[in-house]
Amino acid sequence: MIIGVPREIKDQESRVGVTPAGVKALSEAGHKVLVETNAGAQSGFPDAEYQDAGAEIVGDAGHVWGKSEIVVKVKEPIESEYVYFREGLTLFTYLHLAPLPVLTQKLLDAKVIGIAYETVRDRNNTLPLLTPMSEVAGRMSVQVGASYLEKEKGGRGILLGGVPGVPPAHVTVIGGGVVGTNAARIALGFGAKVTLVDLNLNRLREIDDIFNGRVYTLASNSYNLAQATHEADLVIGGVLIPGATAPKIVTREMVSRMKKGAVIVDVAIDQGGCVETARPTSHSNPSYTVDGVVHYCVTNMPGAVPHTSTLGLTNATFPYLQRLANLGPKEALKQDAGLAEGLNTYLGKLTYRGVAESLQKEWTPYATAVA
Incomplete structure (x- = not known):
């Protein structure tokens, strides 16, 4: 051959x-x-x-x-x-x-x-060839988000982990799969406050166990999503429907109510993105701003490492x-x-x-x- x-x-x-x-x-x-x-x-x-x-x-x-x-x-x-x-x-x-x-x-x-x-798929019905790059992208999403929260890149000028006497940034992770779990792990390591949103209550229980209650978990619905994105300094989108277009669960209205200078990293962008205002970008021109919110939507994030x-x-x-x-x-x-x-x-x-x-x-x- x-x-x-x-x-x-x-x-x-x-x-x-x-x-x-x-x-x-x-x-x-x-x-x-x-x-x-x-x-x-x-x-x-x-x-x-x-x-x-x-x-x-x-x-x-x-x-x-x-x-x-x-x-x-x-x-x-x-x-x-x-x-x-x-x-x-x-x-x-x-x-x-x-x-x-x-x-x-x-x-x-x-x-x-x-x-x-x-x-x-493998014998466990998981996605073995998507998993390693989802791990990389999930971990990268936090370091990228932390960088774009800096003022010179259009962000709010917030240090992800804060300092003594100053609260840390609030990171909202949407999706409790491989991307979301890895993003939550790195965000916690940075010292951020982390909220993870998912439809599957059993998965939320698993997340609670994995992180010993240090990650706040929320059942996914439009009300909770609106609240979680409104409070967030950094939103990471990690929603996946294998092979199909990702659902637009973060609406334009939700984005408009986010803090000015907040950052969205839509890791689901290679399947169309889970944020209504997201559109594919490249490493040469990685970000843009909508309603004062910085969007980072590079379709091949792991290509940077x-x-x-x-x-x-x-x-x-x-x-x-x-x-x-x-x-x-x-x-x-x-x-x-x-x-x-x-x-x-x-x-x-x-x-x-x-x-x-x-x-x-x-x-x-x-x-x-x-x-």
Whole structure:
């Protein structure tokens, strides 16, 4: 099997889909790995390490895409990469198709087999390939929020942890999943007052146990959300519906009633965002202000810490990639029901219900599509 690892070209995306360690394992299994020049450089993996591991270094992205049977990336392809799509190509990466109708249609038109990291499931029915980057993004959201609370970045001029005699900032975390739990952990470490909002009462009980009552928990409803955002200096959005568009549970009216200079970090933005006033931004232009509230909505937050992120991501993704290479995509999907959950497009058919409902398109269950 020929596996291609192109260099990421999304704005300031510095991660890479396979490390030299992964290349070595694939090469030892008899596969050929094509790595675009400098694909891993910003993650701390120079071309020489890939060569030593058995990769062929290729200077042209088109060659990597064109000669590979499986292309492994980190982020969804951008417009300039659409020309590389072709029938039967397997693309293994984060896709986040729900808010991206054009990319979805391009994958369908080209009959690409698109397997999305974010919808793969394991035996515990969790999302093993989304978890590591959610951990990074959840932890980053607090340090980013703390930075944007500084006056020079438009914030209220508040130190997240306060000082003796001066109260700390109030952080409201929306969603008690992996993002929310990690955000709460780091915010507590900064010394902030933390409130976490979630729909699931059992999850709130778990949060209460995890943090020994140090995190204030609130059941999610419009009244509680309005109160929690109004009191917050920093709001972190971590709402997730796997594969589907995130619900806009923080309304424009709620944002307008927040403190001037408060900060919103919407980690759910790669699925459309859970804040009504949120829109995708990039590392080059990461923030904007609405009603005096600073919004940070970068869609690839973990790309700012590529060494940590690449290692965390590939630790999780590589076993699945190895399975795809050793068995071939079709057989691997048949044998692994959790991997099959990651299938979003298959030879012209949309195969993930959440994406289809978000885009108002017809969908075909995986088993039917493959048969």
